[in-house]
Amino acid sequence: MSSKEDARRISGSLIDPRVIDPRQELVRHDDLSDEELAQVIGVLDAVRGWREAEQRLSFESRTAMQLNETDMKALRYIIASTNANVAVTAGALAEHLHISTASVTKLLDRLERAGHIVRKPHPTDRRAVTVEITPETHRQVRRTMGLQHARRFEVARALSPAEREIVTRFLTDLSATTLITAPPE
Structure with a gap:
């Protein structure tokens, strides 16, 4: 395998606990089936994809407007x-x-x-x-951030009430995992 292929393979697996924590010192996963583990990794990969897309949009909007x-x-x-x-x-x-x-x-x-x-x-x-x-800046913000917000709203709107509750709970719980500083060792 070439170094580029290795780099792509590793980059794509940075959320896979089998790669980032193979001895399960932080992330226990031996109680999950391969399918369950793939689903969990899929959820985390989707969150990563959303975060990267959000960062790109924010950067592009800010850059265009200086x-x-x-x-x-x-x-x-x-x-x-x-x-x-x-x-x-x-x-x-x-x-x-x-x-x-x-x-x-x-x-x-x-x-x-x-x-x-x-x-x-x-x-x-x-x-x-x-x-x-x-007025011109207002139009620019609406064309970028406003339009994107409208699209996001439609995605959330398409969920059933029960799905919205699950997504809200998941994202709230995920937000609570963010540490400002590393815990003491």
Whole structure:
């Protein structure tokens, strides 16, 4: 087998416990049939595929609009707030993004220079400023992220109520497995 073929074979098996943990020190799988093990690996492979597709879409959207991840999160928050008839302030953005108001000021300066947002006086508080997305940027976000969200919604909608419950429980439980730091040895 060539080194390229070996690389592809190993890359495709990084979620297979027979490859990543053959002595079953972390992942016990000897109680599963070959078919059950293949199904579990199939589920994890599908999750990996979804994560990679999501990352590609996010990267492509941000690249096309010349934004970083925080910029895109800010624009999506501004759109959602606008749709809910809620004025967006720097303080609200700081809270949503979990960053300082000084960082939000820099973010807003960058987005304004790029033509993505405009600042306007707050309608009821003379000391405050609101943030609005420009119509062109709103159209761009809807063409990329909005269209993708609509497709995802239709996939979830096609599931039966029982299937939605199972998927929700699975993804919630899967999210809970994410460790911020490694456990002590």
